Amino acid sequence: MSVETMTTAKSFADLYMAxxxxxxxxxxxxxxxxxxxxxxxxxxxxxxxxxxxxxxxTPALANRLGAVSxxxxxxxxxxxxxxxKDAKQISVKGGRVVAPQDLPQQEGVSLRRLADLLAEDPExxxxxLADAPDGSAFDAIxxxxxxxxxxxxxxxxxxxxxxxxDHSDDSGLANLRLEISLQEGASLTLVERLSGAAGLKNxxxxxxxxxxxxxxxVVLLEEGADATQLSELSVAVERDARYQGYLFFAGSGxxxxxxDIDLLDQGAEAxxxxxxxxxxxxxxxxxxxxxxxxxxxNSKETVKGALNARARQVFRGKITVEEGASRAxxxxxxxxxxxxxxxxxxxxxxxxxxxxxxQCAHGATAGKLDQQALFYLRSRGIPLPLARKLLLRSxxxxxxxxxxxxxxxxxxxxxxxxxxxxxxA
Amino acid sequence: xxxxxxxxxxxxxxxxxxxxxxxxxxxxxxxxMGPNGSGKSTLSxxxxxxxxxxxxxxxxxxxxxxxxxxxxxxxxxxxxxxxFQYPVEIPGVANTTFLKEAANAVRTARxxxxxxxxxxxxxxxxxxxxxxxxxxxxxRAVNSGFSGxxxxxxxxxxxxxxxxxxxxxxxxxxxxxxxxLKTVSDAVNAMRAPDRTFLVITHYQxxxxxxxxxxxxxxxxxxxxxxxxxxLAEELEAKGYGEILGAAA
Numbered sequence: 001m002s003v004e005t006m007t008t009a010k011s012f013a014d015l016y017m018a019x020x021x022x023x024x025x026x027x028x029x030x031x032x033x034x035x036x037x038x039x040x041x042x043x044x045x046x047x048x049x050x051x052x053x054x055x056x057x058t059p060a061l062a063n064r065l066g067a068v069s070x071x072x073x074x075x076x077x078x079x080x081x082x083x084x085k086d087a088k089q090i091s092v093k094g095g096r097v098v099a100p101q102d103l104p105q106q107e108g109v110s111l112r113r114l115a116d117l118l119a120e121d122p123e124x125x126x127x128x129l130a131d132a133p134d135g136s137a138f139d140a141i142x143x144x145x146x147x148x149x150x151x152x153x154x155x156x157x158x159x160x161x162x163x164x165x166d167h168s169d170d171s172g173l174a175n176l177r178l179e180i181s182l183q184e185g186a187s188l189t190l191v192e193r194l195s196g197a198a199g200l201k202n203x204x205x206x207x208x209x210x211x212x213x214x215x216x217x218v219v220l221l222e223e224g225a226d227a228t229q230l231s232e233l234s235v236a237v238e239r240d241a242r243y244q245g246y247l248f249f250a251g252s253g254x255x256x257x258x259x260d261i262d263l264l265d266q267g268a269e270a271x272x273x274x275x276x277x278x279x280x281x282x283x284x285x286x287x288x289x290x291x292x293x294x295x296x297x298n299s300k301e302t303v304k305g306a307l308n309a310r311a312r313q314v315f316r317g318k319i320t321v322e323e324g325a326s327r328a329x330x331x332x333x334x335x336x337x338x339x340x341x342x343x344x345x346x347x348x349x350x351x352x353x354x355x356x357x358x359q360c361a362h363g364a365t366a367g368k369l370d371q372q373a374l375f376y377l378r379s380r381g382i383p384l385p386l387a388r389k390l391l392l393r394s395x396x397x398x399x400x401x402x403x404x405x406x407x408x409x410x411x412x413x414x415x416x417x418x419x420x421x422x423x424x425a
Numbered sequence: 426x427x428x429x430x431x432x433x434x435x436x437x438x439x440x441x442x443x444x445x446x447x448x449x450x451x452x453x454x455x456x457x458m459g460p461n462g463s464g465k466s467t468l469s470x471x472x473x474x475x476x477x478x479x480x481x482x483x484x485x486x487x488x489x490x491x492x493x494x495x496x497x498x499x500x501x502x503x504x505x506x507x508x509f510q511y512p513v514e515i516p517g518v519a520n521t522t523f524l525k526e527a528a529n530a531v532r533t534a535r536x537x538x539x540x541x542x543x544x545x546x547x548x549x550x551x552x553x554x555x556x557x558x559x560x561x562x563x564x565r566a567v568n569s570g571f572s573g574x575x576x577x578x579x580x581x582x583x584x585x586x587x588x589x590x591x592x593x594x595x596x597x598x599x600x601x602x603x604x605x606l607k608t609v610s611d612a613v614n615a616m617r618a619p620d621r622t623f624l625v626i627t628h629y630q631x632x633x634x635x636x637x638x639x640x641x642x643x644x645x646x647x648x649x650x651x652x653x654x655x656x657l658a659e660e661l662e663a664k665g666y667g668e669i670l671g672a673a674a
Binding site: 370371372373375376377378379380381382383384386387390391393394395397398 | 474498500512515526531
């Protein structure tokens, strides 16, 4: 690749200089300072390379991203097809919310866009966007060039139902920042869907789950082979609260998802499950860190992969049990089926335990489809592709077991079936 | 139905079948008996198309056609069925799903209408009742956590649904109690028909009291060394393989 298309931190900083006058809140001095600082921080740290331990197994982005520009604003956009019945859906395109014209209204749910918040409640916006001095390069890019964000606050004890964020972009850089806050005893289901042929989606999300609250969070990654998806999520789980995450990864040429979950108080729980179904030369990296910072905290992570062709999956899972976290229970499993000789999994589960009297377990396995089972199915007349699909389906089924909502299970199951037909063919 | 001539088969470079010949006419039940390691399972796996078996000589014709190059699923569609000695557990795939996918794949390949869901459930209910299986076994994952007897009943259920022309029963009696043995035998006997052939592989005469064969063959050292009527089973039971093989050698 020629030198001109090498992407560096400077490419993004230059883009920021060119675009800054047109970004939301450009007239707000405090925001300009924040954005300038983020851009400078980006130049200081540079884009991550495989020399960084956290990026060790993921190839350099410099040759991949090409010339950077912001995603083209979408023209007139019709609302996308509803992903789920009875859910409130928000469509993002061209890096901005395009539908519905007015955000869904619900009593007890405060849902605000970045631009509205900057105009109506700059103090809240300021707290939200406060610079993270130790944030990553992509956190800095996100802040410097941020065009869109959504802030969702759910009132105490409200069962808020399901919200869908459908982000579809085919080119350019689309930054999105998300903040979710559930008050005591509230519950919310959030489904994020990412699609589009190419471009770089750069998401930064922060979620706080108040005492006794429940957040179910499903991510459907269905982008094309030329698309790149980077995201960083941090979740704070308070007393007796629960985070339930599901990752359905069936696309993107390159995706990297960093998830940090802090179990902050007694009885906090987290479950993070995922199915990676990668084909072609797709690369999918999940780097997770679950921290048990209080007694009686529970975590369970089950990530499975079905990798075809030259696909490569990276699983880095870390569980930390802090001092004093008595009876903490952390379980982590990463299992992979390699469907071709050239597919690859790099799996690195890690436990850091600073307290006795805890239960932790981790395991990683990789193998091929069970040849005995495959033959058994074929001997009953089931053609090879269908036999493969049935076995892959049964392998991935375990990842769905944490979900309780039938509509969500249906949504994911249907996608699993469709994706496995492609992979097993 | 099935004509095997001078068949030589190698597994991992080792010759297991050494010139086996066998002819199974339509509508008959034949039994193969033989000591451990004589090649009984190799024969059944080879016929059903399991990978890893290399034919170094001879021929296998099923309904007049050479099947040796056919995929396992093509053989099943052509009407060949193997009841496994050790049915495979497949966690996560519901038995009903498995049975329906199998039946409809085979029916489609044979140019028959696939079953509609309702009709298929009715068929399954009737067959499971005949086999003394609980409905629960249809909902559970294929063979997962099934007892030995339940697995063998499930093999018979598959056979009933797939309606093969040639069914090979590989030590279907192993691990069965007397009641299960009777149920399984009844299932086979109920399916006996002029256009259907059975090849029953067993160690024991016991099964052959229930499924009465037209002919019995003794397989030893990779070849059929003796064939005869059902009285051969009694002779084997009385004398053991040693004496018979000594006489044949």
